[in-house]
Amino acid sequence: MNTAHKHTGDGHEHKAAPMVEEITDYEVLEIAVRELAIEHGLFTAEDHRRFTEWAESVGPAAGSRLVAKAWTDPAFKARLLEDGTKACKEIGIDWAEPTGFGTPSDYTNFRVLEDTPTLHHVIVCTLCSCYPRPLLGMSPEWYRSTNYRRRLVRWPRQVLAEFGLVLPPEVEIRIEDSNQKCRFMVLPVRPEGTQNWTEEQLAAIVTRDCMIGVALPRPGRTADVHPIHKARRPVQSSPQHGRAAE
Amino acid sequence: MSTASDVDLGRIALLEAIRREGKEWDVIAPRYGVTNPDPPWKTSLIAMCECLSVNGTLPTLDRRRAEDKLANSVYGEVPAPESELLALVHTMLNRGLVAEGDLASRMRTVRSRLEAA
Numbered sequence: 583m584n585t586a587h588k589h590t591g592d593g594h595e596h597k598a599a600p601m602v603e604e605i606t607d608y609e610v611l612e613i614a615v616r617e618l619a620i621e622h623g624l625f626t627a628e629d630h631r632r633f634t635e636w637a638e639s640v641g642p643a644a645g646s647r648l649v650a651k652a653w654t655d656p657a658f659k660a661r662l663l664e665d666g667t668k669a670c671k672e673i674g675i676d677w678a679e680p681t682g683f684g685t686p687s688d689y690t691n692f693r694v695l696e697d698t699p700t701l702h703h704v705i706v707c708t709l710c711s712c713y714p715r716p717l718l719g720m721s722p723e724w725y726r727s728t729n730y731r732r733r734l735v736r737w738p739r740q741v742l743a744e745f746g747l748v749l750p751p752e753v754e755i756r757i758e759d760s761n762q763k764c765r766f767m768v769l770p771v772r773p774e775g776t777q778n779w780t781e782e783q784l785a786a787i788v789t790r791d792c793m794i795g796v797a798l799p800r801p802g803r804t805a806d807v808h809p810i811h812k813a814r815r816p817v818q819s820s821p822q823h824g825r826a827a828e
Numbered sequence: 829m830s831t832a833s834d835v836d837l838g839r840i841a842l843l844e845a846i847r848r849e850g851k852e853w854d855v856i857a858p859r860y861g862v863t864n865p866d867p868p869w870k871t872s873l874i875a876m877c878e879c880l881s882v883n884g885t886l887p888t889l890d891r892r893r894a895e896d897k898l899a900n901s902v903y904g905e906v907p908a909p910e911s912e913l914l915a916l917v918h919t920m921l922n923r924g925l926v927a928e929g930d931l932a933s934r935m936r937t938v939r940s941r942l943e944a945a
Binding site: 606615619622723 | 851853860869871876880881882888889907909910913916917920939
């Protein structure tokens, strides 16, 4: 059991963060198979360290900054829509990292999908789990699930409703299927009530889900909170059957 | 060499024992009051998948196809990322990239090392 303790040696007190104090076979398995793979020459320890550091370094904050800059700088937005990969370098994101040609899972052709008041984009990868990782970090588990991948293209409004996003009928929904050649990200419409906001303020409301397209940015909404659940039965075709996220 | 399309969905004794133990992160983390949503080995697993793909040993698309099949069958009740780890190792064993006996032996060695006082 966790043994939180007080540390007082340097004149202040704080409790140690709780830790899992047992070694599971999953942890042991990951280490064991990695060691054997390195010993068998399947990859090197240096390669593994390099990809680990890269994976630790990516997250959705980069995408949030990209959107905020596009909202406040029309010239940048034009460059972003013209050549997403190139424009990313302006905020310090190089899709060629960490190998010089990207990772095996991140193709360097990146396109930004601009929403309008009457057009809403959502990204998916029906084939596997392609995702703009240099900008959004690792994909959430629900994005990788076959449930999301299969159902979104068939019942987009209902699936979005499960995320709590109910769009009016006059808004066209366009699903963009990522593939082995291209990565996509959504540029949402800048919400009302954000006039005169700084880029930092704007970035705070551009969450990961907004850039996937399963949520809309709005003042006060700074986190993605929804349950991961599997549908046990196929959804019906009528929007009112879509179950809002709790 | 086998391909993703003929991934063997037969259960593997070593991995079955781990699965049956039920020590997934979302089970044990709350026991200790830990709120981090991911186990500490997850990033290392991601890096291992990239390493195996970058030189063509196990391309990402092959791995993900096998993972989909396994996650919807053999490891259907196992949450991620444990299901991803089991699927990766299952695929590596299927392809002869590592041997089950070697892996079991190395696991004993690793555990002994981690539990050393």
